[in-house]
Amino acid sequence: MVQKPPSSSQQHPLLQRHNSDPNPISDISMSNSTLPVRERNNMSQPTVAYLGPRASYTHQAALQKFPTDEYAFQPQTEIRDVFEAVQSGKAQRGVVPFENSTNGLVAMTGDLLAGRYWYHPLVRVCGDEYVSVRHCLVGRAMPGVPPMTRKDYAEGDQDPAGHRTEFLHVHELYSHPQAWGQCEKFLGKHLSHASRCNESSTAASAYLVSLEDTPGRTLTMAAIANPKAAEEFGLDVLAEDINDVMGNQTRFLVLRKGETKEEADDLEPTTRFQVSIEMQERAQDRFL
C-alpha cells in the first residue's frame, strides 16, 4: 500500500522510491506546475507519454515530475500505449499509475511490468512520483444545487435512515476501475442503485460524461474524477472528497527504454496466472 511517509526509511520495501535515473535526458527536477498546461509538439523537447487525457491524475504526476518548459507531454489512451510509446522510442519517458494507498496495485501496470503482455522488453522503471488523490463525483448539477461536501457526507452517517436522496437521478457511473474501491463507502451509501462502467482513466470518464448532450440523459451520468477534470471538460462537481480515506495517495512510475536487449533477456516471461505479490516481486526486477 502507498502512504508517502516523511522519511523513506519507514517505507515498505515494495514502495521505496526509485528516483535515481542513471541515464537522465536532462536534469529531472520536481516542479510545482499546475494543470492545465497545453501539450506542445516542439520536436526539440523530449516527450513524456502519460495515461491521459489531460487532467488525469497521471497527467498531474507527469507535471509534478517533469518541468513543463523542458518537456513535451503526450496523452495516451491506455496504460499499454504508454509502454508502447516508450518501447518504440516515440516518447523518452512514460508515466503510469502503479499502486494506491487504499486499494493496492493497478493491475494493468503490474501485468505489463511482470511480462504478462510481453511486448515491451526494453521498458524499465527509472523513477516514481506520488499524487494525493481526492476524488469527486462530477457531472451536471441540478440548477441551484451546490456540491455535497465531506461534512454533508459525514452528517449523513448519523442519519438513522442511512441513505440520502441527492443522487437518485444518477443511473450510470463512469471511472477507472481503480477508483471504485477507493470510494466504496460513499458509493454504497449514495449510489448503490447506479451501474458502474469502466473507462481507461478517471479523466476519460469525465470527458465521456461531458460528451452526452441528449436532454434527459445528461443528469443520469456521472464520473469519479479529479476536480481539475471537471473544470477541463466543463462539468460540475456534484460531491467533493468522496474517497473513503483522506490521505488517499497513488504512486506513479516513470518509465524509460533500457539500453540493451541483454538487460531484458535476464528476465523470464511470467505465466498468466501468477498472484499479485509474485507479479510485484517480478516487477521489482525491472527497477533500475
Ligand SMILES: O=C(O)C(=O)Cc1ccccc1
Ligand atoms: O490517472 C488517472 O486518472 C487514472 O485513471 C489512474 C488512476 C485511477 C485512480 C487513482 C489514481 C490514478
